[in-house]
Amino acid sequence: MKLPADNPNVFVRFLLSFWAPTTRSLRAWALASVVVNAGIAVTGAGVRVTGSGLGCPTWPRCTPDSFVPVAHPEVSPLNMAVEFGNRLLTFLVLAVGAACVVAVLRMAQRRRSLVLLSWLQPAGIVVQALWGGLVVNTMLNPFTVGMHFVFSVGLIAACWLLYARAGEGDGPVRRIVHRDIRRLGNVLLASVFALVVAGVVVSGTGPHSGDERASRFDLDIEAVARLHADVAYLVVGLTFALLFALHVTNAPRPARRAALALLGVELLQGVIGYTQYFLAVPAALVLLHVLGSTLVWIAALRVVTSLRARDPEAAPAHHSPTEAAAIA
Template identity: 30%
Template sequence: MPETMIPASPKTDTAPPRSALWGRALTVFAWLSFLSETIIIGTGGAVRLTGSGLGCSDWPLCTPESLVPVFEVQGIHGLIEFGNRLMTGVVGIIALVVVLLVLRRYSGKRGLVRALWFAVGGIVGAVLTYFLVTLVSRLSGAEEAPLAFPFATGVLLLAIIAAAVHSVRTTAARRDLVTLAWIVLAGVVAQALVGGITVLTGLNPFIVGFHYASSLLLVCVTAAFLVRLKTAPGPRERAVPTWFAIVTHLTGLVLAMTILFGVLTTGSGPHSGDADVLRHGFDATVLAHVHSWPGYILAGLVLFLTIAAWVLRLEPRRWLLVLVLAILVQVGVGVWQAREGLPPVLVGIHMVLAALSAATYTVVVLRLRRPVPAED
């Protein structure tokens, strides 16, 4: 009996397509970017709350003679401050990877190569600026050039902005993701520059407050990137009634006021970052009460929006539930720290919770609109 020949079944390629791999990598690093931006608020708070703001007395070096802290001279404060500087590098590397992944996926190899050329130009320009400013300072008789690195960082930041504008203009798909990714990278570089200015100005409380507020905004941008990454592209329509959208945006204004007065309150309190740093000069006790007023109003508005969203079955109801819980915990921590005399641990938790509350509010606002159905 002749053998029956059974044709071999073709091999099935179970490997995911390359675009899916790029998408998974982008999702992973987008989450890492959000987490690192949140963590650096905690490490920055630790610098301030432990009195380590001038643990590294110079910038970008830790001391005029050393890049890293000398434990015998600076002790634990130098290690804490330098650790926060290292965290800035981690945040920057992750933000850069997100930009490269976004460009590779939505702009192709050509868009990625162009961005790399901008990067090379920015680095070369920054190096030339550094040596030029140093040379001018030496010719003028100065032994040091404290402005060399800030000017070099500024040149690098300008190159990033130019690359961002070019990428957004030349990318046809998902310009929203490209824009948000570049904003985070430029923001990290700008934050490094502001951090250096903070040290060089001896921890000026207004600059320190701006430094924190900018970090909080970057947390919100990374949260927005995560939301948009999982949202279908194309035109969008309002998913809630007009009155609900208006009240939501008014809530955002109250949230901003609460954070602003919180920054001013901390800037007038005992946690200056160093024992010899002068504060704002405002009455911290009065500011603490002023800070609490919009905080209570914020809690009431968020609670109202949450109840209304669940009754009407509106799109952002689940995230509003998260937000109301975060605000209530934030209020509880705020009252607790005030009664306990502002212990550093509670103040640090309060700072991180403020950033997470702002990020959650950002998600709520983005849920006010939804993609238009394909048939429309």
């Protein structure tokens, strides 16, 4: 199928964005994938805080006899609609992931690194869908629910790496900050991941299980909440140290801006966390806190990818037969 590149039609331009992609349009699709994967993670938390975790009590069907919501004596129609709506969002996430794959494969110069990163998206979404069935079949066991969110965190990382790598070459990593600063950035990213996992444990221990029949972790909520706060202090401290190091070494502006943005998101997330704690964990603030956690993760990924660059691979030298014979 050949489409005119200068066609002003919006739909045609939309098709061209992945069928005849440019680096800019590929990065736009990758960024869209970051957004939809973060969005479905937040709406998944919305399912939990509204008590709709078993709104569709079976999987892959919504009810034992239907793939779509139908009246069920044991389930509220509202809860069923919330849960089924979240299931439908999976198709949107899958469609964006498929567009990324098509765009990568249709690039004028196919790059193996981008092909691998793009295929992680539909593969990961299928795993997520299957794991969602396990969540339902285990009656919202807190471990399976927590891993559902952790998988989303991994998918967001893959999408962000696709976005970052699409704007770079495939040459060796080129240092743009001191080696120890890059190490500090990697330690910071690992700490943010630990913070996310600690938050998952808190969610699995506290209220808002998704359904009154769901089990909880048999842990002291005060203890796990303090652990979560301690890890948060560590993350903020590391972020401040990184920001200071970038400033005193006059690092490139994008790296300094990324670190400053991460610190700002962390501080806002801390305000939300303490507010929800002192207000007895209202559902609306829990949802906002989950959104904040995804933004902290994305901001941390942005920081790490801003600390290095890659140049295009050097083109192999092609010699004429005469030159080759002379070299030999």
